[in-house]
Amino acid sequence: MISKNQIKHIQSLHSKKNREEDGLFIVEGIKLVTEFIQHQKFEIAEVFATSEYIEHYKTLLINNHIPYSEISTDELKKISLLITPNQVLAVVKSSGQSLDSDLLKSATSLYLDDIRDPGNLGTIIRIADWFGIKQVICSPTCTELYNPKTLQASMGAVLRVNVVSEAFEELLPKLSGIPIYGAVLEGEPIYTSQLTKGMIVIGNEANGISKDVLKHITHHITIPAANSNGSESLNAANACAIICSEFHRQLTY
């Protein structure tokens, strides 16, 4: 059962403005919701699920003290953002993740400078997770972490990667002595650069790294194209995947 007011409230969380005001966001689908419950990184306000989900996951819900309501498939459709809702929707508290300054020094991290596409942001967090990068710092102009498309594209990686928002200038005093890598058109080929632990800056989809950040890049790197046959660029997430892979190769293999 779900009341009309509850339906209205959850529908209001389909918009960014309300998500930010209420400090809540939505997670959907059997796999992702179950991971959110198991992982306990975020506090779950309430789960709305069909009898089918509850039958399978009742013990998990009870053991983790998750408030839940059984709803019909039709009710789920009303509150879902998916074309094909999948048994369960969770309302989750977006309790702030905070910057881990020690991680900046001890490990490689990513700084995302104005990534605007939610699919790209989610995919980049998934790439970070794959390559063991534990912290992703987003510029305040990046798209929203709690956008359902970001969460869906991250495939649960948000549960394992610390994703925080901070202006580069605020970050700068904490980066003393840390190499800052930035992919630019005319840099040293990543394959022959001596890559070390540091911070990797990924720029905006259309405009690359912004001027204000560019001046602080200490290592200018490039993904070399095969030839100048007209190909102009790689998608930001693909560029990030290639760069993270090359860091992983050089530091581990």
Add this chain to the structure above:
Amino acid sequence: MISKNQIKHIQSLHSKKNREEDGLFIVEGIKLVTEFIQHQKFEIAEVFATSEYIEHYKTLLINNHIPYSEISTDELKKISLLITPNQVLAVVKSSGQSLDSDLLKSATSLYLDDIRDPGNLGTIIRIADWFGIKQVICSPTCTELYNPKTLQASMGAVLRVNVVSEAFEELLPKLSGIPIYGAVLEGEPIYTSQLTKGMIVIGNEANGISKDVLKHITHHITIPAANSNGSESLNAANACAIICSEFHRQLTY
């Protein structure tokens, strides 16, 4: 000017069925349409453009003998698939690209086994273009090349890469002696594999490489994750980007 019948016809090309029946597809936006005209890979049936576009590109249109009509912004909105139409739309003939068997032997190519997402297909063609891979072969179950989302994501790379559709079994007799690389969960790490020219198979987003293709893979490769912390997979296009980058590095650097 554009007639009601022309508007109806172009709108009909918004659907895959009609694109296939008519052998026509739509390209939109200043940059992409202009590239299509300049590149002459595909025959352009007609260009519909606002006065602004025609003013800038009249010589190009005339020199290339492109039939064109001036239309209003409102008319463009009616025939466009974009939320923000951008001055011009071209109706283009999807004259068949055909398999280049020699390229299979002389260069590295990609085989896409059931890539379903148009964004992924377009992005993968863009990656191929970047790394100088001149031929991409799609399984017949792949999403459509002429889907507007595929074309948009490819960013004009379809003009420089030969993209054909062929069942793997049909292809097989032409692959004799050619290494066939496939990314699987338990393969040799790409970083330490001795990669050579050959064919790289990229599998479906959810299910990976299909059984029927898997049995013909001669080299099983893996993108190693940093640790087994729960990250399960990479997006198909990101995996493709990393694999193509590593081939490029080993074969060129």
